[in-house]
Amino acid sequence: MDLSTFLLNLLRGGLGNLAAYLAAHVLLCLVPAFYIAGAMTALIPKESVTRFLGRNTPKFISYPAAALAGSVLAVCSCTIVPLFAGIYKKGAGLGPAITFLFFAPAANILALVYTGGVIGADLAFARLFLSLVFGIGIGLIMALIFSKSDLAHDKATDEMFAGQRGKGMNRAALGFLLILVALLLFGTLKIGLLTNSYGQVTLPIPGVDRFQDFLYTLVPYDAAKGEEGVTAQGAFLIGLLVLIGVSSWKGFEDIHNGFSRWTWIALGLVGATLLTAALGMQPHAGGLDILFTGKFFAVLLALGVLARLLRKRLSLDEQRDFLWESWRFVKQIFPLLVVGVFFVGVIRVIIRPEWIEALAGQNTLLGNLAGVVFGVFMYFPTLVEVPIAKMFLSLGMHRGPLLAYLMADPELSLQSILITSAIIGRLKVWVYVFWVALFSTLAGLIYGAWVDGTSLGLIALYLGLFLALLGTVLWLVNRRNVSRAAVSEVVSQV
């Protein structure tokens, strides 16, 4: 194979991957997810969660509250870093701050939805559940190890958290958010009620089938290798996506100076695109069959209710903040995701499945460690870890090491390590990195064992034993610290 064919192959791999992702995954899963993230940022009053993060809140409330804040409030670094610094310096302390930091990138709505849509719901749930358990675990451990320096912070005031009253979320906003989530579920769930067809029309457009065959030759695919081709419907949707991009730029960029006609055009296009994506389309020689699936009607219903709520029940400020935040997420994340997906497609051509299979094809300690090490040393922009994981999966990586990688990658990146060390100091950060690496490996091993068919009871037993051991050690450390503190207090009083 000479160099030019090789380069052409790389390019085709990249573009093919990109086209397949845009057509298959973006629309019904990522588009609603961006809007949900925007609605969460704009419509949920932060005080409703952060008031549980003050210094005087008992541990069994502050740790779960920190995790909740991580998944609900912290979809972007604008919130993650200030809130992390706030919890650490003025609120519940190092432990809950770490829990928050750990949980936020793994369990925010965008990451979960994307993992679920691209790789599978099982992995998304494993990511959520294990991040929750280990996030709280690592928080508790860090609080114990550094209990002495944490005490120093207790002298600072916590006016930022104390004296906050729950501002409760307004009911229309809550309803709006819930229906957005429903829209997402309607679009992505694969249950019969939604995927069955309840009606059909045939459009007499000749040549759609030939167009689709042409697309298949353009973007060759191999289902066995986990590759996806682009259908005629997919090509149509990509076109709509480009239109949305253009009209959004015109309609949302200057939204603080008032809504323009473009704002409504962009929103209309988003609705139309979601509806098109929910339809079933089957091209054949005589024309194009349009199937009205249950999904289509569910999406139509959800969109109708959303439009009504947005216009009639949300205040102008809420409408604007919601649209702006959603747009900002798209603008911030989407371009990087597109570039990332393209390069994943290029790299996919180069990597031989045998390498991955030899290293992490089985659920071994070494395989899980490899996943973690790769995650720690590679930094990918938000969400790009998901297509990369998908690539590894199609190359034969076991789901256990895959989870280990997915746990370690977004939690630890050079960027986040630098920012965090500016706030809590270098020593604490490296201790944190160590624990994350350990727990991610463990998470991979546990999940991998479950995938391989080990019974849940046995896994629970092992996990319980491990946690009990860890708990005992920590309890002993804690007791020693407390008695030392007591002694030094007595000494200082004397």
Place this chain on the structure above:
Amino acid sequence: MLTIKVLGSGCANCKKLEAIAKQAAGSLGVEAEFVKVTDYNEIMAYNIMSTPGLVINEKVVSSGRIPNPDEVAGWLTEAMQAS
């Protein structure tokens, strides 16, 4: 003379907020000094939960969202009357 501080580490929202605040100050014809605060320790001193934050004469008027130009103009007028 007002001192307007924009708190935030330079993310997209902070730039947007600064532009809007400048626009509001310009339309009112207020003389104002703009300061960008990017250091997290300084930002934390204002007790805000999320950036971007807007501070006029050392008083936090908004945080975590981008106000519209009219709102900012209102705060600026208030601050001028107070000083």
